[in-house]
Amino acid sequence: MSTATETHRSVARPPEFEDTHESIRILGFWIFLTTDVVLFGSLFSVYAVFRNRVALGPTPHQLFSMGPVLAETLILLTSTFTCSLSLYAARSNRLKGAVAWLTVTLLLGASFVFLEIREFAGDVMAGHTWHQSAFLSGFFTLVGTHGSHVTIGIAWAIMLVLQLMSGGLTVTNRRKLYTFTLYWHFLDIVWIFLFTVVYLLGIA
Amino acid sequence: MTMNPWILHLMKRLFPPQVLLPDIIGIDIGLTIAAIAAIVFLTKTKRWGWLWREWITTVDHKKIGIMYLLAALVMLFRGGVDALMIRTQLIAPHQHFMSAQQYDEVFTTHGTVMIFFMAMPMVFALFNAAVPLMIGARDVAFPRLNAISFWLFAFGAILLNISFSIGGSPDAGWMSYPPYSELMFDPGVGENYFLLSLQVAGIGTIATGINFLVTVLRLRAPGMTLTRMPIFAWSALITSSLILFAFPPLTVALGLTMLDRIFGASFFTLGHQGMPMMYANLFWIFGHPEVYILIMPPFGIFSEVVPTFSKKPLFGYEAMVASLLAISILSYGTWVHHFFEMGAGPGVNSFFGLSTMLIAIPTGVKMFNWIFTMWGGRIRITVPMLWQLAFVPTFVVGGATGVMLATVPADYQYHNSYFMIAHFHNVILGGTVFGLLSGLYYWWPKMFGWKLNHRQGVWACLLFVVGFWLTFMPQYFLGFQGMTRRMSSYPPGLGWTALNFWSTIGAYVMGVGFLIMVYNIIWSRIHPDWDTTGDPWDARTLEWSLPSPAPEYNFARIPQVHSRDEWWEMKQEGRTDEVKISEKTVHAIHMPRNTPMPVLLALAFFVGSIGMVFEWFWLAILGGLGVVAALAYGSFANYSEKEISRDTILQTEAQLGRLES
Numbered sequence: 001m002s003t004a005t006e007t008h009r010s011v012a013r014p015p016e017f018e019d020t021h022e023s024i025r026i027l028g029f030w031i032f033l034t035t036d037v038v039l040f041g042s043l044f045s046v047y048a049v050f051r052n053r054v055a056l057g058p059t060p061h062q063l064f065s066m067g068p069v070l071a072e073t074l075i076l077l078t079s080t081f082t083c084s085l086s087l088y089a090a091r092s093n094r095l096k097g098a099v100a101w102l103t104v105t106l107l108l109g110a111s112f113v114f115l116e117i118r119e120f121a122g123d124v125m126a127g128h129t130w131h132q133s134a135f136l137s138g139f140f141t142l143v144g145t146h147g148s149h150v151t152i153g154i155a156w157a158i159m160l161v162l163q164l165m166s167g168g169l170t171v172t173n174r175r176k177l178y179t180f181t182l183y184w185h186f187l188d189i190v191w192i193f194l195f196t197v198v199y200l201l202g203i204a
Numbered sequence: 205m206t207m208n209p210w211i212l213h214l215m216k217r218l219f220p221p222q223v224l225l226p227d228i229i230g231i232d233i234g235l236t237i238a239a240i241a242a243i244v245f246l247t248k249t250k251r252w253g254w255l256w257r258e259w260i261t262t263v264d265h266k267k268i269g270i271m272y273l274l275a276a277l278v279m280l281f282r283g284g285v286d287a288l289m290i291r292t293q294l295i296a297p298h299q300h301f302m303s304a305q306q307y308d309e310v311f312t313t314h315g316t317v318m319i320f321f322m323a324m325p326m327v328f329a330l331f332n333a334a335v336p337l338m339i340g341a342r343d344v345a346f347p348r349l350n351a352i353s354f355w356l357f358a359f360g361a362i363l364l365n366i367s368f369s370i371g372g373s374p375d376a377g378w379m380s381y382p383p384y385s386e387l388m389f390d391p392g393v394g395e396n397y398f399l400l401s402l403q404v405a406g407i408g409t410i411a412t413g414i415n416f417l418v419t420v421l422r423l424r425a426p427g428m429t430l431t432r433m434p435i436f437a438w439s440a441l442i443t444s445s446l447i448l449f450a451f452p453p454l455t456v457a458l459g460l461t462m463l464d465r466i467f468g469a470s471f472f473t474l475g476h477q478g479m480p481m482m483y484a485n486l487f488w489i490f491g492h493p494e495v496y497i498l499i500m501p502p503f504g505i506f507s508e509v510v511p512t513f514s515k516k517p518l519f520g521y522e523a524m525v526a527s528l529l530a531i532s533i534l535s536y537g538t539w540v541h542h543f544f545e546m547g548a549g550p551g552v553n554s555f556f557g558l559s560t561m562l563i564a565i566p567t568g569v570k571m572f573n574w575i576f577t578m579w580g581g582r583i584r585i586t587v588p589m590l591w592q593l594a595f596v597p598t599f600v601v602g603g604a605t606g607v608m609l610a611t612v613p614a615d616y617q618y619h620n621s622y623f624m625i626a627h628f629h630n631v632i633l634g635g636t637v638f639g640l641l642s643g644l645y646y647w648w649p650k651m652f653g654w655k656l657n658h659r660q661g662v663w664a665c666l667l668f669v670v671g672f673w674l675t676f677m678p679q680y681f682l683g684f685q686g687m688t689r690r691m692s693s694y695p696p697g698l699g700w701t702a703l704n705f706w707s708t709i710g711a712y713v714m715g716v717g718f719l720i721m722v723y724n725i726i727w728s729r730i731h732p733d734w735d736t737t738g739d740p741w742d743a744r745t746l747e748w749s750l751p752s753p754a755p756e757y758n759f760a761r762i763p764q765v766h767s768r769d770e771w772w773e774m775k776q777e778g779r780t781d782e783v784k785i786s787e788k789t790v791h792a793i794h795m796p797r798n799t800p801m802p803v804l805l806a807l808a809f810f811v812g813s814i815g816m817v818f819e820w821f822w823l824a825i826l827g828g829l830g831v832v833a834a835l836a837y838g839s840f841a842n843y844s845e846k847e848i849s850r851d852t853i854l855q856t857e858a859q860l861g862r863l864e865s
Contacts, residue, residue, distance in 0.1 A: 024422050
């Protein structure tokens with residue numbers, strides 16, 4: 001029988017933190033995320049400077065419409081919730097739950113990417129390619145970099161689902177799931193800034 | 205004559221007129237012969253398997269360090285030949301040794317190779333060779349990632365270096381400012397090579413930054429608190445954190461230029477309201493911290509070399525750490541000093557001028573600390589120490605001229621003149637390269653197990669240093685007299701002729717110094733002076749408590765650290781037996797297994813990059829799929845560890861005479 005404090009400790013310290021190797025990898029992943037913050041920071045500054053350099057192309061106000069962007073936002077925010085549910089299931093040793101919620105997450109991610117590609121394709125069809133102005137170059141690159149991060153995340157999630165199904169909740173797989181949720185939440189935070197700086201300020 | 209037009213087109217693409225110059229064809233033939241000779245040698249001596257098992261698939265930080273070092277020396281040769289070509293062109297007025305176009309290509313590759321493919325890998329060579337050993341670790345935090353970093357660097361270097369014989373070299377300077385670097389003014393594949401090779405090597409560099417940051421933070425031996433850590437490990441920690449914040453802006457700058465050139469975006473173009481200044485800002489937000497990334501490790505090296513050869517602990521350890529930290533923070537607030545003239549206004553310029561001058565203070569603190577460490581010490585003039593002694597006056601001059609350049613109104617006079625060229629060679633060559641060569645001579649016995657001949661080393665150092673002063677002192681005066689950088693020739697009668705002549709002579713003297721260093725290495729390999737003690741310099745830190753070279757697992761027993769300069773304290777207190785093991789204390793050790801994944805991943809990046817350079821998108825996609833496949837393989841393959849058994853360790857340590865009696 002374990003005492004109350006011990007139970008508390010085992011809840012507070014999941015296996016992937018207790019294992020030396022895996023906890024080192026988690027630290028490494030946090031540091032990787034800081035480099036990604038700087039990467040997005042650079043792209044945001046480029047966009048902020050280029051926002052009004054529209055040349056003969058459309059202004060942000062003319063280009064953006066709230067409907068699809070709001071849908072993308074809601075989908076991504078939901079996916080970050082389901083991603084946490086997956087981690088929660090893994091922490092409670094429910095493999096099926098972890099796999100199921102992770103699958104939901106990657107499907108939501110895929111529909112986010114689909115909507116974004118549709119938005120981009122619509123802009124390009126209307127003749128608004130990134131060649132047209134510095135603003136469009138900055139817009140497509142900033143939002144596209146986020147979208148390609150989500151796409152990489154989907155590929156990662158697919159591999160993770162396969163690994164969870166074949167290997168179960170090993171310490172390594174728990175660490176992979178944990179770093180994946182870090183990555184996914186990070187992309188969500190980036191999107192919140194994107195939504196505000198690019199779309200809300202653009203439409204306003 | 206009928207020739208398939210498709211093949212004709214391809215040949216024109218791969219071999220445009222600028223790669224059909226006689227000297228380039230000569231080099232191509234030489235390289236082909238050398239490659240064939242290497243293949244024949246490896247086949248005859250049946251070493252392919254050895255090469256694959258021992259080197260190409262290795263994840264051992266010591267071997268990766270050796271590969272970095274050899275690659276860096278080859279690149280030092282290549283960049284040095286570029287430098288000599290530049291100086292040969294400028295030896296007298298109206299020289300046409302090279303065309304203006306080729307001159308542009310040569311100064312571009314000189315700068316790019318020296319910064320990214322010589323100095324950076326040599327820094328990483330010494331990090332790999334020394335840092336894990338001096339903090340009492342068995343490897344870096346992520347051994348496989350370390351190999352990935354190396355191979356990305358190696359394939360990036362190959363990519364840049366094949367440009368001159370296939371497709372044409374980059375020619376927009378090592379900063380590649382738009383609009384020169386844009387498609388409109390610079391068609392052809394040269395700039396694409398520049399962008400892709402730096403991008404690939406840059407990914408590796410970011411990975412190395414993460415790796416060494418985690419290594420130093422998490423893998424220190426018990427008892428080694430941050431304040432007991434050798435300064436070189438501190439410099440690795442701080443350099444790594446600088447890399448993390450400096451390289452992503454470079455990634456963005458290069459990436460956006462690539463989108464402009466290959467995919468028709470309008471970031472830095474003149475039309476469509478693009479903004480070339482944006483590139484200059486992004487590039488120097490990377491570029492200024494980069495010069496501190498290059499100088500911090502030499503600061504760390506000197507902080508190991510000076511105490512060792514003065515037989516004294518380092519003077520002002522805390523001040524050393526504090527000044528490293530101060531420099532690393534200040535270095536982010538100085539980037540505008542690279543373009544005071546581009547119209548930022550007096551307020552902004554004053555801020556950046558002042559912040560630049562402030563950096564001189566912590567740097568001066570370090571200078572005094574090294575001098576005070578020598579003060580009253582028993583100084584031994586070894587080759588590493590000689591490089592340090594050469595560094596002190598050189599770097600003081602370089603630093604002082606740096607403060608002159610930071611004075612905004614005066615900078616309008618100096619900017620992009622030979623004064624500035626002399627200044628940054630003074631600090632990068634006289635600081636970084638002197639420091640790295642000091643480290644090379646210092647840790648060479650630990651890396652290879654034999655020492656480099658002292659007499660030859662002294663000659664190499666003396667010639668190099670004399671050549672250095674002779675090359676760059678005249679250039680300060682050329683700058684005052686109005687000679688600007690990147691001139692491919694100049695007329696007589698401006699008072700530049702004699703100064704340029706002596707500068708060129710100096711460059712050749714440096715070249716002779718380098719050749720003697722190569723001779724020194726080869727001679728010492730043929731007549732090895734084996735280091736049987738593991739501690740040839742009577743040094744102070746933990747790496748010298750190990751045999752030279754260290755066994756695969758480094759420490760059979762992880763030491764317990766009680767103080768700074770732990771190995772010195774062990775020797776003073778007669779505790780050196782602590783590093784020995786006995787049957788009772790030995791345990792099996794787990795080490796990571798070799799894996800081909802890193803080299804395959806980097807190869808995929810290389811193939812994809814070639815596709816991007818020539819805009820063969822099918823090849824780029826193929827390379828991209830290769831990257832995904834390599835990553836998936838890396839994720840699914842059971843990245844297992846192997847066990848080195850107790851018996852093997854006992855056997856190895858017994859052979860090295862490290863068993864407790």
